[in-house]
Amino acid sequence: MRVSALPLLLAVAGGVPAARADWSLNMTPGVTEISQAVFDLHMTIFWICVAIGVVVFGVMLWSIFHHRKSKGAQAKHFHENTLVEIIWTVIPFVILIGMAVPATATLIKMYDKSEADLDIQVTGYQWKWRYQYLGEDIDFFSNLSTPREQISNDSEKGENYLLEVDNPLVIPADKKVRFLITSNDVIHSWWVPAFAVKKDAVPGFINEAWTRVPKPGIYRGQCAELCGVDHGFMPVVVEVKPQAEYEQWLADVRAAKAEQAAAAQQEISFDELMAQGEQVYNRACAACHQVTGEGLPNVFPALKGSAMVLQDMAGHIDIVLNGKSGTAMQAFRDQLSAVELAAVITYERNAWGNDTGEMVSPAEISQRTAASATE
């Protein structure tokens, strides 16, 4: 049930040459039973509206063409007809009931939050998603991975421009996966069109949603609720894998985590820290504090020449690890590894002419996080 006449109409009306992107006109039917049901509802309502439109606009156009004064039309002075008025009140009412029945059925199915095979907590942060697999000891952040040069038009845009992340959410195919959605700061909204799942992430509350995806593949969506300056830059990417591959992925993630923990104990040079720190900074910090370290006046403080960065090393580490409540400054202790934290703090203390010459080692960070964890 595609609206095939519309692109033609538009091509004629607009006369705009087709560029590289497609002229997609309609909602995706998606890949789940629910998304298909939603699509069918959407199309049913659409065609009902089209039918009503044809009748109403038809009568209107008929009058416009045939009952015009220039054609000598004389007004017929009829008005107020109770029967007609009852009919045009009752018929829409009946149509509405016809729409409400399937809509209610679909909604009840969507609200079936019974036992799931896998529970994942999804937490919105300004401007990234955190995925915690409950009972699996897996916990990671998912950031936009589109390079900044593409956004600023300094390099060609990739195929999945703005819809790609460093760590996608991975779920097993054909399993009921329940999402427990919340937020760390402002309201976000987690949306994957192919699953017809859109649920707001509200701080202090947990919303539930679920999906069962039969087909492995990569599915892309975006944050749907205005959440601040980088609202347009926090995509959702879900990779659906067959059960065996999913289990392999779980093992790989755990192995990588162990490797990271080991790396935190290694010595690492100042130059290496600075190089890695710049990358981490641009990914995790630059949205607010800006690539130049100058921040935005009165909104996001500058790090360049900041008293805390130049003098107060302990305070600096503390604010990066634990954030500052009541502001947009998040706690990064769970978002970044010890090496990344050490690198970014070292970078901030030495970039943009801050030149303190001080460095922080991953081991120091590990000690700090371990100490506060046992407090």
Add this chain to the structure above:
Amino acid sequence: MTTLHQSVKQTEQHGPATGLTRWLYTTNHKDIGTLYLWFSFIMFLTGGCMALMIRAELFQPGLQLIDPEFFNQMTTMHGLIMVFGAVMPAFVGLANWMVPMMVGAPDMALPRMNNWSFWILPFAFGLMLSTLFMEGGAPNFGWTFYAPLSTTYAPPSVTFFIFAVHMMGISSIMGAINIIATILNLRAPGMTMMKLPLFVWTWLITAFLLIAVMPVLAGVVTMMLMDIHFGTSFFNAAGGGDPVLFQHVFWFFGHPEVYIMILPAFGIVSEIIPTFARKRLFGYASMVYATASIAFLSFIVWAHHMFTVGLPLAGELFFMFATMLIAVPTGVKVFNWVATMFHGSLTFETPMLFALAFVVLFTIGGFSGLMLAIAPADFQYHDTYFVVAHFHYVLVPGAIFAIMAGAYYWLPKWTGHYYNERLGRWHFWLSFIGVNITFFPMHFIGLAGMPRRIPDYALQFADFNMVASIGAFIFGFSQLLFLYIVIATIRGGEKAGDKVWEQPTGLEWTLPSPAPYHTFAEPPEVK
């Protein structure tokens, strides 16, 4: 009729003061109506410039012209200015001009308050626009200003925004009180309620909506103020508050607000279509009842703006059903307009063209509204460009086209001159084509999955965004033609008679054109 003209002549001696004080101190409903209308037009152009900045940035993917922070300020200010600065004052302006003349009253019931309710507005909007130049920038959290983005995470200028909203609210409430007092108390003898022109009826109902919900808006911004400055936690989950409470309170104001911006438009169109169809409105009484039903329903549908916020199933179902019900009285209105045209004797002067475009395009906006009411489907539409397309269809070719239609319809009565019909039609066709090129493709990009309020987008949305931006510039610049037409009509043009149009109905057409400074000093007789 002669006695009426004589009485007009006598009062004519108390003409307007001259110079600036005429406008500053005026208590004359016509002067205040003019002030409102010009203010609204200036705001329309201001908000329009902001819209064009948004569309220019969205012309192509990537960040070209403005950074995301300023983009968010533009979307926020565009929405606030268009809703509170352009559409609402335009309707109040039309009410000021027309309600006393339509009910046969010499002026508004509370003329001094009338002056005050207008003169608050320039200060409110001056304050709000000044936030653009403040450190930290203007409000950037969308015109719906959801907490906690607008409280804990807001720029410091939010406090000025709150104060500006309070002032607009006071202005609206006073305007509404005045309109109710005028309609209920100052009707000419014989002008019973069921003889009131529909514009007056729709405004009476709108005024009650305003009085009911503007205090709710004032309440919600005051709660924000308390959260920001006085340590409360209404909307702060960390302090035991509830961010979703904000949305309930806001939309309890916000949904009736939507009808505040459309009911007077229904009234205008219900005046214009009978005039140019040379036929009585098909169902006057059912139009009145439909308007009242829409107003009633507007209070029990607010959470359809919040389907994805995590409402319980029963809540979703209630708000879905209640919202779908609105289609019934709205349908009654559309059927009435069409039945009025059926077997009429139609001509297509500019006001009629705008009114016809209103009926068609508002109905399209109504269709997408019905689709949005279906909660499961709304999960896919919510916060996408489909919603942007929907509410722009009901607000631009809806509310604004009706305002334009009203302006052309009554301009000869106000100025004593006909506008240039050829230019008026040019203005209509450019606006009509521009508005559809702008907003129709937004349905497609919304269904394809583009969220609203983003400064940059994935490549598959590129083509239709480019089309929409081109349309926006066509629509935007055609409004300068309207400005030219209005100024030219004020300065001169073909002289208009009392009736202006062939067979208009209503007391305003018994007065000379231009309408004298004081009218109906003695009440007319209504049979």
